[in-house]
Amino acid sequence: MVKYPVLRYPVALAVLLVFTLSGSFLAAHAQNHSVARLRILTHVINDDGGTNRSSDFSNCIDSSSGSSSTTQCSSGNSLHSFDAGSYNVTQDPNNPVRGYKVTYSKDCSGVISAGDIRTCIVTYDDMASSSSSSQVG
Numbered sequence: 001m002v003k004y005p006v007l008r009y010p011v012a013l014a015v016l017l018v019f020t021l022s023g024s025f026l027a028a029h030a031q032n033h034s035v036a037r038l039r040i041l042t043h044v045i046n047d048d049g050g051t052n053r054s055s056d057f058s059n060c061i062d063s064s065s066g067s068s069s070t071t072q073c074s075s076g077n078s079l080h081s082f083d084a085g086s087y088n089v090t091q092d093p094n095n096p097v098r099g100y101k102v103t104y105s106k107d108c109s110g111v112i113s114a115g116d117i118r119t120c121i122v123t124y125d126d127m128a129s130s131s132s133s134s135q136v137g
Contacts, residue, residue, distance in 0.1 A: 036084040036112040039119045041077050050099060050126025057100075058092035059122050084114040089122065100124040 038061060042054035053076075060073040065085030072080050073092045089108040091097075101124070108120035 034084055034114045035081050036087075036114060037117040038080050038082070038087065038089075038107075038112065039078070039117070040074070040080065040089060040108075041119060041121045042075075043121055043123045044100075045123065045125040048126045048128040052097060052100070052124070052126070057097055057122070057124055058095040059089055060092050061087055061089050063087040084112055084116070086111050089120050091122075097124065099129075100126050 040059050040061070042057050042059065044050075044052055044054050044057070046052065055076040058073055058075045059078075060071055061080050061082065062071050063069065063082045063085060064087075065083035068083070070082060072082065073094075074080070075095075087109065089104060091102055103123045103125070105119075105121040105123075107118040108122065112118060
């Protein structure tokens, strides 16, 4: 009877590798399964003399899930991933841009479920200057 001792270890190694990789895949899949995604689109209206672009504005997502909360900020258009739960988008308090009225679409706040992808549209509309000039003559 011929024995093939060389094959025992490669088979055991292959089985171990398959279990390890499948475990890593399942763990990664389980982690991503609790993640929600939010696109923030920054729309700028410059119809009253403003010159700013979307990249001049910074928005933040405040999110909370269970006992943890996080804040993520970015400029312009962006995509954020965070744990499913409640969230709210606001203008970055550390980078305010004056002279623009800010409005938020309905998906800029609420409760988001795992696996969901929503789109928040933040609109910055320049405001007419309140100063007036007069000529004395």
